[in-house]
Amino acid sequence: MDFKQLTSMEYWKDSTSELLAWMINFLPYFFLLLIILFVSFRLVNFFLKRMSSFFINRAIHSETTNEFEAEKRIKTLIGILRGIFKIVIWLIVIFMLLKRIGLDITPVLAGAGILGLAIGFGAQELVRDFISGFFILLENQIRAGDVAIINGTGGLVEKIELRTTTLRDFSGVVHVFQNGKINTISNMTKEWSAMVLDMGVAYKEDPDKVMDIMTEVGNEMQNDEVFGPKILEPIEMIGVNDFGDSAVVIRARFKTKPIEQWSIGREYRKRLKKAFDKAGIEIPFPHRTVYWGEEIKPLKTKAE
Numbered sequence: 001m002d003f004k005q006l007t008s009m010e011y012w013k014d015s016t017s018e019l020l021a022w023m024i025n026f027l028p029y030f031f032l033l034l035i036i037l038f039v040s041f042r043l044v045n046f047f048l049k050r051m052s053s054f055f056i057n058r059a060i061h062s063e064t065t066n067e068f069e070a071e072k073r074i075k076t077l078i079g080i081l082r083g084i085f086k087i088v089i090w091l092i093v094i095f096m097l098l099k100r101i102g103l104d105i106t107p108v109l110a111g112a113g114i115l116g117l118a119i120g121f122g123a124q125e126l127v128r129d130f131i132s133g134f135f136i137l138l139e140n141q142i143r144a145g146d147v148a149i150i151n152g153t154g155g156l157v158e159k160i161e162l163r164t165t166t167l168r169d170f171s172g173v174v175h176v177f178q179n180g181k182i183n184t185i186s187n188m189t190k191e192w193s194a195m196v197l198d199m200g201v202a203y204k205e206d207p208d209k210v211m212d213i214m215t216e217v218g219n220e221m222q223n224d225e226v227f228g229p230k231i232l233e234p235i236e237m238i239g240v241n242d243f244g245d246s247a248v249v250i251r252a253r254f255k256t257k258p259i260e261q262w263s264i265g266r267e268y269r270k271r272l273k274k275a276f277d278k279a280g281i282e283i284p285f286p287h288r289t290v291y292w293g294e295e296i297k298p299l300k301t302k303a304e
Helices: 009-061 067-101 105-122 124-138 207-222 261-279
Strands: 147-150 153-160 164-168 174-178 185-187 193-201 236-243 248-256
Touching (some): 009 067, 124 164, 193 207, 207 248
Antiparallel strands (some): 147 153
16 A cells, blocks of 8 residues: 555545444444343342342241351352353353454364363363362352361351362461362351360369359350350250369350350350359469479478
């Protein structure tokens, strides 16, 4: 194309006509795709919200299903479904756009299949993460909102995805685990939790009297307006569990709602300490005897 052709009116008229024709043919289709994309996302969100509400209502009216547990699982699965639907919608819109431009998407799809196969061989770890994440969700091992110990690290499960699981510990540190590398999962808040207390008292104390006071304090907590609804069953007095170096260890257990065992434990210990002080029950603590050498007799004291 020479300079003379570029400066000719006929060339610019033809170019302008082609541009207008392209805009008339392509832009309405492009805006239509944007509308379809927007409407599709709105429909997906509406559908998933209705699905979530439906299953949560079923859990509420079911006598065998824990509402809190069901809600956590449903929210986790809905989040996964939302991500899958968004990926599918974006892929459909992109392929429709490429086809409208005039590109043959058949080689693209074939190339994507070959590329996917090659990536599958080179990304076996990624595939393992996705498969492990799928079974974690399918088997309901943990859900978002659970307190769990994953590979020895404890914390609140903030997010579960097909590839990774995100955990935040008590110090606020975020730990991200690849699902394929998760070896052990200990869920501390599935369906119900328990507060186990090993209470040490002096050997001179009557175990029956101590257990009566512990039971009384536990019953008071169960009748409390604030802490009572968090306790699922009356305090379970296991009994004398061990003979320590300086204490008789009595074990008791509270069955609580998930995640509430720590708040129940703190309050129960506080009330039990006050009850023991009032009843004169001794809680032993370590003692130490000091000697002034082997040849010198221990100091003698005389009390008047």
